[in-house]
Amino acid sequence: MKSKIVIIISMVALTVYAFFTGCKSTPHYTLAQFISPATCGGCHDEIYEQWKNSMHNLAQKDIIYKEYAAFYLDDIKKQNPVNKDELEEAESCVKCHIPVGFITGKPVTVTEELAMENELPEITKEGIQCDYCHVIIDAKKNYNAHFTYKPGNGEADPGVKYGPFKDATPDWHQAAYSRFHTQAAFCGTCHDVKHVVYNTKLETTFEEWSKSPYNTGDEKTTVPCQGCHMYHRPGVPATGSTPRPNNPGFAAFGGPQRDHIFTHYFVGGNSVIPGLYNDKVKGKMAEERLKNAATILIDTRDISTGAFAVTITNTGAGHKLPTGLTDVRQMWLEIVILNQYGKEVFSIGKADKRGYLPDNTIIFKTIFGDGKGNPVANIAKAKEILFDNRILPKESVTNTIILPKGLKGKYSIQVRLLYRLADQKAVDEVMKDKAIKLPVIEMATAKKEIVL
Ligand code: HEC
Ligand code: HEC
Ligand code: HEC
Ligand code: HEC
Ligand code: HEC
Structure with missing residues (x-):
C-alpha cells in the first residue's frame, strides 16, 4: 500500500515536472540511458567501422x-543591443551537431558547448550515433530535429532498437520494425534546417528531394535518401547515374545472412574532415560520389555569333546540386580557352594562388539576405533567400559564354565543374590561424575544339 502511494506521488511529481520542463526545452532524458557506439560495435562490427569517422560521428568534433x-x-554577441532572435538561432546548433548532449541537457547552447569543451562526456562528442538514431520513434515536424525518442536504460536494460527488419530477434536488446527509418523524412528531420525564429529555410535537402522525380509517391519506386547514401560503399557510389546494387551480408554476429545491409558511411561531399581522423576510406568515397553527380555539355553551334553555351545536368544527386548549407559550399565553373600552342587566351572562374575566385565566376549557391535585400554571411541574421541558382535533380542549367573579341584560328575550350567545401576566402576569415586549405574536387570535365 505504502509503495503504491509512493509510486502515485512520484508519478504526479513526474507529470508536473514533465509539464514544466516540456514548456522549456530542458532535458527529458539522462545520459545514463544512452549506450556508447563502441558497445553496439561489439556485435555490429562492420556497421560500426563504416560509421566511425563518418560526418555523423564527427558532427561535433568537426573543426569547420x-x-x-x-x-x-561571436558576431551576434557583438551587436549592441544583442538581437535576441538572432542569438537564439546562433545558440541552436547543438541540437543536430551534438544531439545526445542536447536531449540530455548538456550542452543546450553553443555557448555552453564551447565553454565546457573539455568536460563534455565522451559519448556526447561521438555526434549522431547508433543509440540516438535507433531509439527515434517518430517526428513532430520534419525539420530542426523535432524527433520523439524512446531510449532504453543503459547497458543493464538496453530497451528496443528500431530498424528496418520485421523479423530480427537479437537477445541482448529488443528489436522492432520502424517504417520511419526506411523513409526520407527520417533523414529529412535534420537535413531540413529552418531559422528558429525567422523560419527562413537555411537547408532544404529534404524539401528538394520531396519535389524531385526520385520521390514518386509510391514506396516501391521511390528512391529515398537511404536508397543512395545507404547503398554507398567503396567502388559503389550508388548515385542517380550509377547502379545501386544490394549489399548482401550480416547485420550482426549471430544474425542471419540478408539480401541487403544498409551501409553507414554517410558520405556526401566532405572529403576533408574524415581524413583529419586518419580515415583513409571516406575521403575517396566523397570524391567518387561527386564525380558521379553531374555532366557538362559544350554547345558551339552558334560560335559564329561570338558565343557558346555550357550546360550542366544534375544526373546523380537526389536533391539540388549542391545541397545542404549552400551559402557556405562552393560549386563553380572553370572555363579556359587555349590557342593552338596551348597558351591561355581567356578564362572564367580560375582560382588564384591563394585559392580565391575571380568576380566573373559562375557559382551555384544560395545567398541569404537581411530582409531588406542586403546579403548576410551569418545564417543567424538570415531573413530571406536573395539568390539560389542551384541545379534541380535530373534537370539542367545553361550558361551562355561570350567570347573575347579578336580571336582568329584554332582554339580549344576546356570546362571543369569544381567543388569545394567552402569559399577559401571565407574560411581564411572565419577560421584564421586554424584555416584549412580546402582541396578542389573535379566533378566533371568537357573539351571542344573550335575554329574562328
Ligand atoms: C550482443 C550483441 C549485440 C549488441 C551489443 C547490439 N546488437 Fe543490435 N542486433 C544484434 C543482433 C543479433 C541483431 C539482429 C540482426 C539480424 O536479424 O539481422 C541486432 C539488430 C539490431 C537492429 C535492427 C533492428 C530491426 O528490427 O530492424 C538495430 C537497429 C540494432 N541492432 C541496433 C543496435 C544498437 C543501437 C546497439 C547499441 C546500443 C546494438 N544494436 C547493440 C546484436 C547486438
Ligand atoms: C543517422 C542515423 C543513424 C545512425 C547514426 C546509425 N544508424 Fe543504423 N540505420 C539507420 C537507418 C535509417 C537504417 C535503416 C535504413 C533503411 O531501412 O532504409 C539503419 C539500419 C541499421 C541496422 C539494420 C541492418 C542494416 O544496416 O540494414 C542496424 C543493425 C543498424 N542500423 C545499427 C547501427 C549501429 C550499430 C550504428 C552505430 C555504429 C548505427 N546503426 C548508426 C540510421 C542510423
Ligand atoms: C539519387 C541519389 C541520391 C538521393 C536519393 C539523395 N542523395 Fe544526397 N547526394 C547524392 C550525390 C550524388 C551527392 C554528391 C553531390 C552533392 O554534393 O550534392 C549527394 C550529396 C549529399 C550531401 C552533401 C552535400 C554537400 O555538398 O554538402 C548531403 C548532406 C546529402 N546528399 C543528403 C541527402 C539527404 C538527406 C537525402 C534525402 C532527403 C539525399 N541526400 C538523397 C545522391 C543522392
Ligand atoms: C540528428 C540529425 C541528423 C539525422 C537524423 C541525419 N543527419 Fe545526416 N548529418 C547531420 C549533420 C549535423 C551532418 C553534418 C556534420 C558536419 O558536417 O559537421 C550530417 C551529415 C550528413 C552527410 C555528409 C554530408 C557531407 O557534406 O559530406 C550525409 C551524406 C548525411 N548526413 C546523410 C544522412 C542520411 C542519409 C540520413 C538518414 C538515414 C541522415 N543523414 C540523418 C545530421 C543528421
Ligand atoms: C536541424 C539540424 C541542424 C542544425 C540546427 C544546425 N545544423 Fe549544421 N549541419 C546540419 C546538416 C544536416 C549538415 C550537413 C549539410 C551538408 O553537408 O551540406 C550541417 C553541416 C554544417 C557545417 C558544415 C561542416 C563541414 O565540415 O563542412 C557547418 C559549418 C555547420 N553545419 C554549422 C552550423 C551552425 C553554426 C549551426 C547553428 C547556427 C548549425 N550548423 C545548426 C544540420 C544542422
Whole structure:
C-alpha cells in the first residue's frame, strides 16, 4: 500500500515536472540511458567501422563546424543591443551537431558547448550515433530535429532498437520494425534546417528531394535518401547515374545472412574532415560520389555569333546540386580557352594562388539576405533567400559564354565543374590561424575544339 502511494506521488511529481520542463526545452532524458557506439560495435562490427569517422560521428568534433558556430555566435554577441532572435538561432546548433548532449541537457547552447569543451562526456562528442538514431520513434515536424525518442536504460536494460527488419530477434536488446527509418523524412528531420525564429529555410535537402522525380509517391519506386547514401560503399557510389546494387551480408554476429545491409558511411561531399581522423576510406568515397553527380555539355553551334553555351545536368544527386548549407559550399565553373600552342587566351572562374575566385565566376549557391535585400554571411541574421541558382535533380542549367573579341584560328575550350567545401576566402576569415586549405574536387570535365 505504502509503495503504491509512493509510486502515485512520484508519478504526479513526474507529470508536473514533465509539464514544466516540456514548456522549456530542458532535458527529458539522462545520459545514463544512452549506450556508447563502441558497445553496439561489439556485435555490429562492420556497421560500426563504416560509421566511425563518418560526418555523423564527427558532427561535433568537426573543426569547420566549431569555428563557424563560434564565429556566428561571436558576431551576434557583438551587436549592441544583442538581437535576441538572432542569438537564439546562433545558440541552436547543438541540437543536430551534438544531439545526445542536447536531449540530455548538456550542452543546450553553443555557448555552453564551447565553454565546457573539455568536460563534455565522451559519448556526447561521438555526434549522431547508433543509440540516438535507433531509439527515434517518430517526428513532430520534419525539420530542426523535432524527433520523439524512446531510449532504453543503459547497458543493464538496453530497451528496443528500431530498424528496418520485421523479423530480427537479437537477445541482448529488443528489436522492432520502424517504417520511419526506411523513409526520407527520417533523414529529412535534420537535413531540413529552418531559422528558429525567422523560419527562413537555411537547408532544404529534404524539401528538394520531396519535389524531385526520385520521390514518386509510391514506396516501391521511390528512391529515398537511404536508397543512395545507404547503398554507398567503396567502388559503389550508388548515385542517380550509377547502379545501386544490394549489399548482401550480416547485420550482426549471430544474425542471419540478408539480401541487403544498409551501409553507414554517410558520405556526401566532405572529403576533408574524415581524413583529419586518419580515415583513409571516406575521403575517396566523397570524391567518387561527386564525380558521379553531374555532366557538362559544350554547345558551339552558334560560335559564329561570338558565343557558346555550357550546360550542366544534375544526373546523380537526389536533391539540388549542391545541397545542404549552400551559402557556405562552393560549386563553380572553370572555363579556359587555349590557342593552338596551348597558351591561355581567356578564362572564367580560375582560382588564384591563394585559392580565391575571380568576380566573373559562375557559382551555384544560395545567398541569404537581411530582409531588406542586403546579403548576410551569418545564417543567424538570415531573413530571406536573395539568390539560389542551384541545379534541380535530373534537370539542367545553361550558361551562355561570350567570347573575347579578336580571336582568329584554332582554339580549344576546356570546362571543369569544381567543388569545394567552402569559399577559401571565407574560411581564411572565419577560421584564421586554424584555416584549412580546402582541396578542389573535379566533378566533371568537357573539351571542344573550335575554329574562328
Ligand atoms: C550482443 C550483441 C549485440 C549488441 C551489443 C547490439 N546488437 Fe543490435 N542486433 C544484434 C543482433 C543479433 C541483431 C539482429 C540482426 C539480424 O536479424 O539481422 C541486432 C539488430 C539490431 C537492429 C535492427 C533492428 C530491426 O528490427 O530492424 C538495430 C537497429 C540494432 N541492432 C541496433 C543496435 C544498437 C543501437 C546497439 C547499441 C546500443 C546494438 N544494436 C547493440 C546484436 C547486438
Ligand atoms: C543517422 C542515423 C543513424 C545512425 C547514426 C546509425 N544508424 Fe543504423 N540505420 C539507420 C537507418 C535509417 C537504417 C535503416 C535504413 C533503411 O531501412 O532504409 C539503419 C539500419 C541499421 C541496422 C539494420 C541492418 C542494416 O544496416 O540494414 C542496424 C543493425 C543498424 N542500423 C545499427 C547501427 C549501429 C550499430 C550504428 C552505430 C555504429 C548505427 N546503426 C548508426 C540510421 C542510423
Ligand atoms: C539519387 C541519389 C541520391 C538521393 C536519393 C539523395 N542523395 Fe544526397 N547526394 C547524392 C550525390 C550524388 C551527392 C554528391 C553531390 C552533392 O554534393 O550534392 C549527394 C550529396 C549529399 C550531401 C552533401 C552535400 C554537400 O555538398 O554538402 C548531403 C548532406 C546529402 N546528399 C543528403 C541527402 C539527404 C538527406 C537525402 C534525402 C532527403 C539525399 N541526400 C538523397 C545522391 C543522392
Ligand atoms: C540528428 C540529425 C541528423 C539525422 C537524423 C541525419 N543527419 Fe545526416 N548529418 C547531420 C549533420 C549535423 C551532418 C553534418 C556534420 C558536419 O558536417 O559537421 C550530417 C551529415 C550528413 C552527410 C555528409 C554530408 C557531407 O557534406 O559530406 C550525409 C551524406 C548525411 N548526413 C546523410 C544522412 C542520411 C542519409 C540520413 C538518414 C538515414 C541522415 N543523414 C540523418 C545530421 C543528421
Ligand atoms: C536541424 C539540424 C541542424 C542544425 C540546427 C544546425 N545544423 Fe549544421 N549541419 C546540419 C546538416 C544536416 C549538415 C550537413 C549539410 C551538408 O553537408 O551540406 C550541417 C553541416 C554544417 C557545417 C558544415 C561542416 C563541414 O565540415 O563542412 C557547418 C559549418 C555547420 N553545419 C554549422 C552550423 C551552425 C553554426 C549551426 C547553428 C547556427 C548549425 N550548423 C545548426 C544540420 C544542422
